[in-house]
Amino acid sequence: DTEVTQTPKHLVMGMTNKKSLKCEQHMGHRAMYWYKQKAKKPPELMFVYSYEKLSINESVPSRFSPECPNSSLLNLHLHALQPEDSALYLCASSRALARAGELFFGEGSRLTVL
């Protein structure tokens, strides 16, 4: 059983919609991550939060807006997406940013933008 829970598992949205992806972990981890994975490609890092503060933004377009309400929750707000943003969005956590190699991943949210 995964200890990082992502919802929804599947999401279909139009280019004018606003939606959110949610991620939750109860392992007491203090770093949380959003990755984007296109088919047959490795995950690409988008954002990292450490102790609820944004530590890394890998030059992600502003139509993706992350939020970390508390140490257990991580959201990704989506607005005015493009069809090329269709992908699997993976949330992950680690004990700390210094342990960024030892990630616990959720099963992902598969996003389709029409």
Add this chain to the structure above:
Amino acid sequence: AQSVTQLGSHVSVSEGALVLLRCNYSSSVPPYLFWYVQYPNQGLQLLLKYTTGATLVKGINGFEAEFKKSETSFHLTKPSAHMSDAAEYFCAVMGTSIQGAQKLVFGQGTRLTINP
């Protein structure tokens, strides 16, 4: 900058045969290296890691990897393949983000197929 190269995007072995997935790294500092596995329609799972110390590291599900500095390699092996090993495998190295923080840098992945 740190990077990894996985040799072979697709490897196919028979059940019970040796599994060998190749990974070479490039790093200007002593590397921290990792192997992750991704089963279909799932997230990634850490198989094993090398940081310092013993160069032969054992992971979950019977996998192991050997760090060879002279060859800049970190190949993943399993003595006897099982059907349940069919998955995508990613080698990764600890790198640095544009903000200077640590981040994982993944290879392109190797798809392992097991033939009955």
